[in-house]
Amino acid sequence: MRLSPAMEDYLKVIGQMEQEGRRVTTQALAQRLKVKPPSVTGMLKKLTRLHLIRYSPYGSVELTEAGRKAALEVLRHHRLIELYLREALGLPLHRLDEEADRLEHALSEELEDAIAAALGHPTRDPHGHPIPTKDGQIEQPDDFHLTDAEHGVGFVIVRVSDRDGELLKYLESLGLVPEAVVTVVRRDPFGGPLWVQVADKTHPLGLEAAQHIFVRHLSDLEDRKESGVTASSAAPKRVRRKVASLPSADLPDPL
Amino acid sequence: MRLSPAMEDYLKVIGQMEQEGRRVTTQALAQRLKVKPPSVTGMLKKLTRLHLIRYSPYGSVELTEAGRKAALEVLRHHRLIELYLREALGLPLHRLDEEADRLEHALSEELEDAIAAALGHPTRDPHGHPIPTKDGQIEQPDDFHLTDAEHGVGFVIVRVSDRDGELLKYLESLGLVPEAVVTVVRRDPFGGPLWVQVADKTHPLGLEAAQHIFVRHLSDLEDRKESGVTASSAAPKRVRRKVASLPSADLPDPL
DNA sequence: TCCCTCTTTTAGGCATCCCTAATTATAAAC
DNA sequence: GTTTATAATTAGGGATGCCTAAAAGAGGGA
Numbered sequence: 250m251r252l253s254p255a256m257e258d259y260l261k262v263i264g265q266m267e268q269e270g271r272r273v274t275t276q277a278l279a280q281r282l283k284v285k286p287p288s289v290t291g292m293l294k295k296l297t298r299l300h301l302i303r304y305s306p307y308g309s310v311e312l313t314e315a316g317r318k319a320a321l322e323v324l325r326h327h328r329l330i331e332l333y334l335r336e337a338l339g340l341p342l343h344r345l346d347e348e349a350d351r352l353e354h355a356l357s358e359e360l361e362d363a364i365a366a367a368l369g370h371p372t373r374d375p376h377g378h379p380i381p382t383k384d385g386q387i388e389q390p391d392d393f394h395l396t397d398a399e400h401g402v403g404f405v406i407v408r409v410s411d412r413d414g415e416l417l418k419y420l421e422s423l424g425l426v427p428e429a430v431v432t433v434v435r436r437d438p439f440g441g442p443l444w445v446q447v448a449d450k451t452h453p454l455g456l457e458a459a460q461h462i463f464v465r466h467l468s469d470l471e472d473r474k475e476s477g478v479t480a481s482s483a484a485p486k487r488v489r490r491k492v493a494s495l496p497s498a499d500l501p502d503p504l
Numbered sequence: 505m506r507l508s509p510a511m512e513d514y515l516k517v518i519g520q521m522e523q524e525g526r527r528v529t530t531q532a533l534a535q536r537l538k539v540k541p542p543s544v545t546g547m548l549k550k551l552t553r554l555h556l557i558r559y560s561p562y563g564s565v566e567l568t569e570a571g572r573k574a575a576l577e578v579l580r581h582h583r584l585i586e587l588y589l590r591e592a593l594g595l596p597l598h599r600l601d602e603e604a605d606r607l608e609h610a611l612s613e614e615l616e617d618a619i620a621a622a623l624g625h626p627t628r629d630p631h632g633h634p635i636p637t638k639d640g641q642i643e644q645p646d647d648f649h650l651t652d653a654e655h656g657v658g659f660v661i662v663r664v665s666d667r668d669g670e671l672l673k674y675l676e677s678l679g680l681v682p683e684a685v686v687t688v689v690r691r692d693p694f695g696g697p698l699w700v701q702v703a704d705k706t707h708p709l710g711l712e713a714a715q716h717i718f719v720r721h722l723s724d725l726e727d728r729k730e731s732g733v734t735a736s737s738a739a740p741k742r743v744r745r746k747v748a749s750l751p752s753a754d755l756p757d758p759l
Numbered sequence: 760t761c762c763c764t765c766t767t768t769t770a771g772g773c774a775t776c777c778c779t780a781a782t783t784a785t786a787a788a789c
Numbered sequence: 790g791t792t793t794a795t796a797a798t799t800a801g802g803g804a805t806g807c808c809t810a811a812a813a814g815a816g817g818g819a
Contacts, residue, residue: 367593
């Protein structure tokens, strides 16, 4: 049975939240999907009937094996499209998520394969997120928040959150993109900014922004790889590879 | 106001039928859109309310200026996508229409522009159909049915219908694609096949198939132009240019 | 334990777009 | 001018997926 775009969206988001180690609640889903809670309840019931999630009223939500597979497929579509739009058509980083959200539901298997092949079967999207494989494997990120990074030492940005286009535009303007090398110079007290050095410039960075940046130790061994795109126009390269699994924390700091 | 995918589909088809000089009836629309006639009536009313078409019950249908603009925009999306899928991703001719039908509704203006630029602002899709310009101009075809072509003389295929994937696959296998040079050797009587010569081989071609092929005189002056695609994989080139307008006839031959 | 708050669900609707069955218009044939 | 076939419309429903308002559950604090 063919899933509707709405169902795909729900599954994708549920999958992402599980991945991030967050509890999947009605409200959280409503927020992420820009929908009201009653709509979520309705869809959760439908997905339960289809055995794509496990869920009981007032309880929390969990993907079944079938649901996980479907969710990863959508996520694969989404991330392949993002990378393709970036590499082949030169779209700016902060426009990718929105475009991919619309296109991901219209992608056939055949086209997915063609795109993956054109990109050289990449493993990371332009934000640094791992792209699930066709058979439903996804690399577990082993990075941590920039806010948790030791001061005075170089780190490499592995991924940035793609949820907020404006934030991305801002980070991009500072050069805070995947693969950039950053050093946290110091952190001002009382929720003050992080002073981060990137490309020989130091910028104050609000904690909220910093929380959307994930880094790894510069010293970690990397196997670099190019993405092998056919057509390209002004796009940075990607890095990365798997090491281990470790869900990242989730801290909604006030001011 | 944002048009729904269904509305876009209706407008696109109405526009195409007007273009082909055919009367736009409820039934014809139902057939083309794979929908039942009552559904068409309902949608026609809605489009009338939105001033996208002019229509009165039991009468026939006509695009308004706003409707024509919307229809051409969808058609532009459709044909740009077809060409892009062919040129950049190497999809086979007979898969293009179906893929584009799904993608055309998810294409932003920005992405449309990026694709058009990547293709070098092309004027023809892979089936040889003219691509409307961004400001709503569309070239009037000045070609005619292969069935009307003089015997023993060379013609160049300008466009083939894209409606039937199976037919396209067949035509492709015979080399009957846009830009191929064909000669009608003879036509057997009583609805018998056309014997067409293409690339030194002569094939019998049923009238039904032949009706989906449109040609021009070889002697007509052409300004050839490449399509300027960034990435390409095994695709034929395009030809063509405008000369005049002349709606093509429409003859549903019995055997 | 009871209350209060916050979350979630139920109830009831609306818009979109499709369907089948039944009715009405149109137009061609006698 | 009827009759009759065909085309188109109305009537009535169903599935999706969203909404608001109201009710119900869950959990913490006194």
